[in-house]
Amino acid sequence: xxxxxxxxxxxxxxxxxxxxxxxxxxxxxxxxxxxxxxxxxxxxxxxxxxxxxxxxxxxxxxxxxxxxxxxxxxxxxxxxxxxxxxxxxxxxxxxxxxxxxxxxxxxxxxxxxxxxxxxxxxxxxxxxxxxxxxxxxxxxxxxxxxxxxxxxxxxxxxxxxxxxxxxxxxxxxxxxxxxxxxxxxxxxxxxxxxxxxxxxxxxxxxxxxxxxxxxxxxxxxxxxxxxxxxxxxxxxxxxxxxxxxxxxxxxxxxxxxxxxxxxxxxxxxxxxxxxxxxxxxxxxxxxxxxxxxxxxxxxxxxxxxxxxxxxxxxxxxxxxxxxxxxxxxxxxxxxxxxxxxxxxxxxxxxxxxxxxxxxxxxxxxxxxxxxxxxxxxxxxxxxxxxxxxxx
Numbered sequence: 375x376x377x378x379x380x381x382x383x384x385x386x387x388x389x390x391x392x393x394x395x396x397x398x399x400x401x402x403x404x405x406x407x408x409x410x411x412x413x414x415x416x417x418x419x420x421x422x423x424x425x426x427x428x429x430x431x432x433x434x435x436x437x438x439x440x441x442x443x444x445x446x447x448x449x450x451x452x453x454x455x456x457x458x459x460x461x462x463x464x465x466x467x468x469x470x471x472x473x474x475x476x477x478x479x480x481x482x483x484x485x486x487x488x489x490x491x492x493x494x495x496x497x498x499x500x501x502x503x504x505x506x507x508x509x510x511x512x513x514x515x516x517x518x519x520x521x522x523x524x525x526x527x528x529x530x531x532x533x534x535x536x537x538x539x540x541x542x543x544x545x546x547x548x549x550x551x552x553x554x555x556x557x558x559x560x561x562x563x564x565x566x567x568x569x570x571x572x573x574x575x576x577x578x579x580x581x582x583x584x585x586x587x588x589x590x591x592x593x594x595x596x597x598x599x600x601x602x603x604x605x606x607x608x609x610x611x612x613x614x615x616x617x618x619x620x621x622x623x624x625x626x627x628x629x630x631x632x633x634x635x636x637x638x639x640x641x642x643x644x645x646x647x648x649x650x651x652x653x654x655x656x657x658x659x660x661x662x663x664x665x666x667x668x669x670x671x672x673x674x675x676x677x678x679x680x681x682x683x684x685x686x687x688x689x690x691x692x693x694x695x696x697x698x699x700x701x702x703x704x705x706x707x708x709x710x711x712x713x714x715x716x717x718x719x720x721x722x723x724x725x726x727x728x729x730x731x732x733x734x735x736x737x738x739x740x741x742x743x744x745x746x747x748x749x750x751x752x753x754x755x756x757x758x759x760x761x762x763x764x765x
Contacts (some may be wrong), residue, residue, distance in 0.1 A: 379431045383663065386426060389415065390662035405505075405721060406753050408662050412669020413746070428671040436667040439660030440726060445618040446657055447535060448640015449650045463529030465703035470530070470717050471537045472700025474502045474692065481688040485681075486741075492549050499545045499746055500728060501693045502530055503538030504578040505721025509756065513716075522708050522759055523764070527716040530700070539637060540567070542730075543630045549736055576642050585646055588613050611652040621708050633726060638656045647681075670727045671732065672746045673739040682740045686747035693720055693752050712763040719756045720749045 390408045399408030415423050424516030428430060482489065487496075513524040588609045618639040625635030643649055678683040701714035728745040731737040737745075 375431075378425075379429070382422065382425050382429065382432055383435065385422070386432075386663055386666050387659070390666050394662070401757065403721075403753065404662075405665055406750065408665035409669040409725070409746070409750065410726050412666040413672050413674065413704055414669075415666065416670035416672055417674040423670060426667060430551075434661070435660055436664040437653060439657070439662070439664035440633060440722075440729075441618060441622050442653065442657045443661050443664065443722060444633040444636040445640045446650065448637040448642075449644055449653070450640075452503075460705075461528070462703065462705035462708070463526050464533055464699040466526060466713060466717065467533035467537060468503070468529040468531045470697045470714075471502045471534060471541070471702035474696025475499060475541070477692040477696040478502070478689065481685075481692045485685045485688050493736055493741075496545055496549065496727070496731050497689070497741065497745075500724050500731065501689060501696065501720055501748065502534075502541055503720070503723035504534050504717045504720045505753070506696070506724065506750075508717040509719060509760065522705070523712045523716065526704055526713050528709060530713075530717065532716070535637070535716060535723070539631075542723075542727065543634055546631055546730060546734070549734055572638075581642055582645060585610065585613060607648070607652060610646060610649055614646065614649045614653060615656075617643055631730070665722075665725070668729060669746065671729070672743045674743075676740045676743040679740060682744050686744035686751075687742065689744055689748040690751045693748055694718055694755075709763060712760060715756065715759045715763050718752050718759070720752045722733045724749050 389411050393407035393411035394404030395407070397404050397410075412426070415426055417423075475498045477498075478501045479494055482494040482497040486494065509527055511644050513521065513527075618636050621635035621639035621642070622632035623635065625638070626632045697717040698714050700717055701710040704710040704713040724745060728737070732739075732742050
């Protein structure tokens with residue numbers, strides 16, 4: 375059993391690395407290459423492709439990967455960033471989120487008239503969050519990382535992530551408890567905000583003391599040459615991952631998605647210098663598995679279904695038009711169209727929504743495949759459109 379899992383993981387990692395390299399060579403983010411590689415693997419009728427898509431051990435590694443992904447996002451999205459988001463960036467995030475949800479819900483209602491209200495709401499929510507990596511890469515390539523447009527988009531992306539997680543908590547909570555009313559949803563939203571608020575408070579007051587005390591721990595690494603530094607790094611990594619997984623468990627116990635706890639843990643530990651660098655190698659191992667698995671779960675047979683393609687086109691259009699709503703919110707003297715286009719790409723959060731919707735049986739394989747296609751298309755069109763708008 376373990377030997378077979380090890381073989382599958384080894385092949386997935388090699389495929390993900392090669393696909394990521396190909397994506398970089400054509401000036402696309404590695405995540406797109408990993409996702410497409412997963413789709414191609416899933417298209418091959420074999421026991422291996424089935425293992426990648428449905429094997430419980432591989433799925434466990436993928437789920438750990440998504441926890442680490444959100445943990446890294448939390449580490450990068452510091453408390454100071456959350457509190458310092460400018461008014462223009464906040465307006466961009468809120469209008470873009472609301473616009474995407476409204477247009478996405480409308481498209482789902484038109485294309486899937488027989489679907490339940492929960493499914494339509496879930497589809498609308500799944501395309502709300504921006505994947506900022508590709509936009510940041512374009513600005514960096516053009517030497518405009520410090521431009522007002524870049525700072526507005528990056529600032530909005532911080533709040534955009536939080537809004538996406540709050541919406542995820544609301545939608546999944548309502549779907550798990552179909553009898554929940556408005557009061558229950560308000561309570562759930564309050565829980566989410568409290569979790570993030572407590573995380574911030576703990577991060578400011580408590581965790582520095584915990585980590586300072588933990589550095590005095592001694593492990594077997596302390597006897598080796600240079601052991602003190604190694605021990606300090608080992609304790610920092612072990613304690614950081616413990617926070618990530620404990621917060622994930624706590625969020626689940628509160629009725630929230632575990633990824634919200636992982637994100638909160640990242641916020642808690644953003645002051646711990648060097649932790650992000652220690653987590654990065656582990657994330658490089660687990661996160662690509664998540665994206666390859668997400669791609670492999672897309673049933674390529676549904677791509678031949680005109681209904682799936684129509685839904686994918688509708689969701690792609692909704693993802694683009696929804697973010698156009700945030701253009702007027704950009705500040706004066708800003709290239710507003712460039713800001714709106716920079717918010718278009720969908721990525722990891724949409725894939726997390728899609729995976730969760732499939733596990734909750736809220737969406738079927740056709741809708742899942744349509745969401746995957748929307749991620750691919752929005753990621754591909756953004757660089758060219760953004761360069762055009764900046765010129």
